[in-house]
């Protein structure tokens with residue numbers, strides 16, 4: 001698994017100049033790649049390397065290769081159909097060829113136009129948490145006169161070998177209850193609805209005013225509202241991830257949206273269920289646990305007692321099986337079905353693991369990579 005941590009650096013003119021030159025080189029490679037219609041790294045190397053080394057003799061060759069790789073990816077992304085108008089960039093990607101970080105000693109060595117620079121940084125509680133992780137790559141960022149290194153660190157995720165049925169927690173997400181869990185836990189959304197209602201009212205008042213100061217307040221309001229929702233999501237996902245369950249089964253949100261109609265979708269968006277899912281995944285992986293998504297079709301119409309599936313089994317918030325007469329809260333019934341599907345899905349994934357991996361290892365790394373933006377945010381709240 002990977003995480004991104006932010007390290008603040010002292011402003012260093014050599015590094016800033018290195019970023020600027022990398023930026024020029026990046027644009028030159030883009031131009032050449034586009035005119036010669038290639039994004040192949042070897043070809044780009046042949047077309048640009050000698051020329052650029054001559055033009056920018058102080059620029060380290062290891063960095064040149066990284067800049068070329070980044071340009072190659074950018075060219076590939078456009079499929080060479082149109083030229084890229086590269087804006088002035090204030091960041092520089094680094095990898096093992098040009099970056100070494102010792103988290104324990106708080107030291108960094110980076111290739112620059114002035115040779116290898118050795119820098120010190122101060123550790124904060126955030127960094128302390130990752131001392132036993134290995135740095136793999138980084139991005140040097142210069143924003144608002146501040147220099148940062150966003151460092152990607154890596155560690156093997158703990159593995160789950162085998163699970164029992166009662167290791168799986170089914171989680172049903174809905175409107176009346178934010179989540180209902182298969183172990184009879186209900187997290188109702190009354191408080192969330194109250195607060196969101198208050199925000200909505202305030203928003204309407206401010207919107208009708210329409211003055212510049214009202215618009216300013218409106219902006220602040222939306223930030224506060226977002227933080228309120230993400231705070232709830234953090235607390236909820238933390239409580240669940242730290243419970244004794246090893247696998248968390250959720251309904252696949254994409255399919256859920258197709259099934260449940262427009263009103264639900266609007267509200268679903270508001271409750272930020274995707275964010276909840278991302279937080280739960282992030283916290284679970286760090287504890288060696290797994291989050292799975294199952295197909296939501298029929299979860300609300302199927303009897304969790306006998307398996308009988310019929311549309312009329314469910315009447316609003318009540319579930320009553322037409323066949324075995326089993327009765328239960330409808331969301332709880334759905335959560336229990338989700339848990340069963342989760343167990344099946346977990347077993348299927350374990351069986352389908354390639355033999356080269358240790359048995360039962362579920363690799364979530366590629367998924368995690370997509371979450372990096374969210375992770376930074378999640379990192380920020382991690383202590384909660």
Ligand SMILES: [Zn+2]
Nearest residue numbers: 303306321324
């Ligand atoms: Zn039944």
